[in-house]
Amino acid sequence: MINDRFFRRSYIIAGIAILVVFIYLVRLFMLQIVDQSTKQKADSNALVRQIVYPSRGLIYDRNGQLLVFNQPIYEVTVIPREMRHHFDTLAFCQALHIDSSYFHTRMAELSDRKRNRGYSAYTPQVFMSQLSKEDVSSLSEVKFQFPGVNIRHRTLRDYTYNAAAHVLGSVGEVNQQDLDRDPYYQIGDYSGRDGLERQYESILRGEKGVEVLMRDARGRIQGSYHEGELDSQGTAGQDLTLTIDSHLQILAEQLLGENVGSVVAIEPKTGEILVLASAPGWDPKTLVGRQRGPNYSALLDDPRHPIMNRATQALYPPGSTFKLLQALVGLQSGAISTATLYPCSGPSSTPIKCTHNHGSPVTLEGAIEQSCNPYFWGVFRDILQLHGYGKNNRDFRQMYNQWRDDILSFGLGSKFTDSDVPNQVSGSIPSAELYDKFYGKTGWKAITIRSLSIGQGEILVTPLQLANQAACIANSGYYITPHLVRTDSTQRDQLSSNAPSKHHSAVSTEHFAAIQQGMHRVMTNGTGRWYNVPELGMCGKTGTVQNPHGKDHAIFIGFAPLEDPKIAVAVVVENVGFGATWACPIATKIMRKYLTDYCPTSAAPVETNETNKHKHESKQ
C-alpha cells in the first residue's frame, strides 16, 4: 500500500458516498411511500376520463312503428394551443360557413375564463355545438389541415311523427336537481325532462361507459390507458314499446285540430292506452337541440298552456257521462232496478229541468238514451235517502259515503298509482266532510247537492279517468290499470313497479248490461245518433258541461263494439258547445278507425262539426 498516512481518508470518501446514497434513499422513501398525493397528481396529469355516451333507447308504438330515435349531432372542438401555428383561419371559417368575425368573437368567448371556467388552451374546447351532419361535412373533409380541430359526435332525439308530444316528453340537459339527486349524472348529460322520457329515464338512458385515455404533457390524447383495461363501453338504453297506436294518435290530434281538449282511448281488456292526445300540443322536434330552450319558454308563455297534458292534468266536471255511474250505483245499492220509472216534466221539471224532448215516465235505458236530468236526480236522491236521514243526518251521510266509495271504485278521485302514465292529477269526488264544512253536519240534504246527480258541481275528473270509466263499463265491472308502455318483466324490475292490475268496481257485473244497452241506444236513437256507425255496435254517452270560462265543454265517452268491446274512448273539447256535436264525432271516428281502419273525413273534423251542428242544434 502506498500513502498509508492518508489511508483513513478512503473511509471518509466511502463514507461520503454512503451518506449521499442514504440521503437519497430517505428522500425516495418519503416521496414514494410516505407521500400518497403524488399518485393522484400523476393520474390527474395523465389520465382523461372520457365519457362514452350510450345510445338512448328507442320508442316504438304498439304496431312496431318507430316513434322516437336518435340523430347524430356534431360538435367542433378546438385546442387553442395547437392552433397557434399554420392555422388558416379563413379556410376554417369557409369550411364551417361562418365569417371571420364570428370566429374571433367565439375564440374570445372561449378564452374568457369568467364565462368559460373550464378553459384550458391545451384541452379541447367546444367551438360550435349541435351541428348537423351537413354543417360539418365540408369541414370533416379538410379537417387534417387544421391542427387542434376535432369533430365529436353525440346524439339528440328525433321523431317520426309530429304527434304524441305530451306522452313522449322530451330530453334535455340535466339540471341541478338531477345532479343532486342522482350521482350518475354529470353536467352536460341529457335526461328525460318530462313525459315517458322522464318516467322511463332509468331504462332508456342505459349505462354510461368511460374510456380512460392518456393525455401527454401538451394535452394531446395518446391512446387508451392500460390497453383499455379500465374502460367500460357502457350499455345502450333499452327500447320501449308503447301501447299507443300512432295512427290513431295522429288521427285524434288531427280531429282535435285547433280546438282545446283531449282524446283518450283505452283497450278495455288490457288497460293499454291507445290514444292519449292533448291539444294544443307541439311538434316534438322543436324541443330538441339548440332550439329547445327558446321553444320551451315559448310554450310556457303560451296562454293556452300547451305544456299541460290535458288528458291527464285537466279537470272537468263529467257532466251527463256521470249519469252512467249514477245508474250503476243506484242498481247496486238497490235504490232502483232496471224497471224503475221516474217522471219527467221536460223543461219544467224540478229541481233540475230536462233539456231533451221525450216521453214520461222514462225507463233506465230510455233515460240514458235521452240523458234525462230528472231521472238521474231521482236516482241520486233515492240512493242517498235509501235509509232516510236518521238522527243527526247519520244515515244520509253514511249513504253518501257509500255512494262516494262506489264512485271512487271506478278509478275516479285519485291517480292511477300503479300506472306509468306521467303527470296525472287526482280529480275529486267531494267527501261528506267537505259538505259538513260548508253546511254543518245536519245542514245538507240530497237536494243541496243535486248538481252531483248530473255530473256537475264539485265533481272533477280527468279525461283519462273518463276513458277508464268507459273501459270499466265496457268490461262490465272491472278495469285494468291504464298504462302506456308494454313493459317486459326485466324492465318492470328496474322500475320496481307492478304489472297493470285488475280493479273491480263496487258494482256487480249483472248491473252493467242495462247501462251498456242504454249507451247503445244513445248511439242508435239518442244524442249520439248522427255519428253512429250502426254495424260497429257503438255505445256512448254525451255530455255538455257548463263552466264559468265561456261556452260549454263538449264531452263524450263510449266504447265499441257492444258485444266484445275493443276500444273505449273519452273525448273532451273545451268551450265549444254540445257534446253530441263536438265530442261525439271525434270519438266515433276514432272507434271506427280502430275497428275498421277506415276513417271517412279524418282530415276535416271541423267542417263536419260545423255542418252537423247546424243540422242538429235544435234537436238537442
Place this chain on the structure above:
Amino acid sequence: MNRSNSIWSSVDWVMIALFLFLSFFGWLNIYGAGYNFEQTSIFSFSNRAGKQFVWLMTALVMGFVILLIDEKTYDILGYVLYGVMILILVATPFLAHDIKGSYSWITIGSMSIQPAEFAKCITAIAVAKYMGRYEYRLRTWRDLVVPFLLIVVPMLIIMVAQRETGSALVFVAFLLAFYRQGMSGLVLLAGILAIIVFVVTIRWSILPTLIILTVIFGRGAWRLWHKPLVHKVILTVCFVVYIGIACGSSYAFNHILQPHQRTRIEVLLGMKDDPAGAGYNVNQSLIAIGSGQFLGKGYLQGTQTKLKFVPEQDTDFIFCTVGEEWGFLGSTIVLLAYLGFILRLITIAERQRDTFSQVYAYCVVGVFLMHLTINVGMVLGLLPVIGIPLPFFSYGGSSLFGFTMLLFILLRLDAARVNKLH
C-alpha cells in the same frame, strides 16, 4: 503465462458485472422512457433505445480494446492526449451549433460528439501522470498548483466557451483524488463553507452569513492563539475572502448567473413557487417518482414519463423512469448498485501500488460520485437543476463512451497491477 490470458484472469469481474447491470438496465429504461405505448422494437434504430443499444455494443468493444492496450500507454501519452484534448475543447465552440444554449457538440456526418465527456478521462490521466512522477511529493500547496491548473483549464473552457456549467462542475470531483493524496481536508471544507455562505446569503440575507463566519473564524482564531503569526494572517485573509464571497453572492447571483440558472436555484431554495414554469421539470419529476410507490407501475407502464410530462426523461431525468416504473424497490436497487460500484472503485483504488494508478482511480471515484450525486439529487429535487447524465443510464453515446473509457482504463491498470505481482 500468456500475457493476454492473464489480463482476463486478473481483471475485476465484479466491476464488469456492475457495469453490465447498470448499462443494460439503463438501456431498458431508455426504451421505457421513449416508449409511447405504440410498440416499436427495442432494437429498432429509429428509436433512442435502438441507438443506445448500438452504442452499448460499441462501448463493449471499446472496453475490450482498452483492456488489450498496454497500461503504460496512458502514462506515456498523458500530456500529449491532454494537449490534443485542450485543442479540441477550444475548437469545439467554433465548430458547434447552438444546442439549448450550449456549444459543446461537434457534428461529424450524422454523429454528434460531446468532447467534454472525454475530457474528464484525459484530464484524469494527465493529473495522475503529473502526481505519479517519481519525484513528486505532495507536501505544500505549491505542489498542487499544476494539478489545479490541469483541471481548471478544461473546466473554464467548458464553462465559459461551451456554456456547459454541469460538465464543468464535474471537474471539481478531482479534488477528491488530491484529498486522498494528502491535500488538506480544509480545502474541501472551505469549498463546502463557500456553498453554505452563498446559499444562506441568497436565501435569507447577509446577516446570518456574517454570524456564521464570525463564529467559525472566531473559533479558529482561538485555536491559533499560540501559533505563528503567518497562520493568523492566513486565517484573517480567509475571513476577508469569505466576507467577500458573502458580499459578492448577491451580485454573482443576480448578474453573473444566467436567468435560467437563477430561477432554478430560487425554485430549489423555495424562494419561488412556479410549478408550471421554472419548477416544472422538478415538480413533474417528483410526481413521476412519487407515483411509482413501492413496487412501481411496471415496466413500460409509467404515465408521467411516457406522456412527456417529464422533460429530458431519457437523458438527465432518466432516474424518474426508474422511480415511476420500478418503484421504491427498483430505485433502491439501482442506488445500491451505484453505491456498490463506487465502493468497489474505492477498493480498487486502495489496492493500487503506484501513485499514477491510485490518483487515476480516485479521479474515477470522484467523477462517478459527482455524477450520481448531482444527477439523482436534481431528479429528487434536492439540488438545483444541473444537466449532467447519470452514468451508464442516460441516453447518449458520448457520455457512455466517456464513462466506459474512464472505467476500463482503470480496470486495465488494476489488472496490470495483479500481473506485476506475478
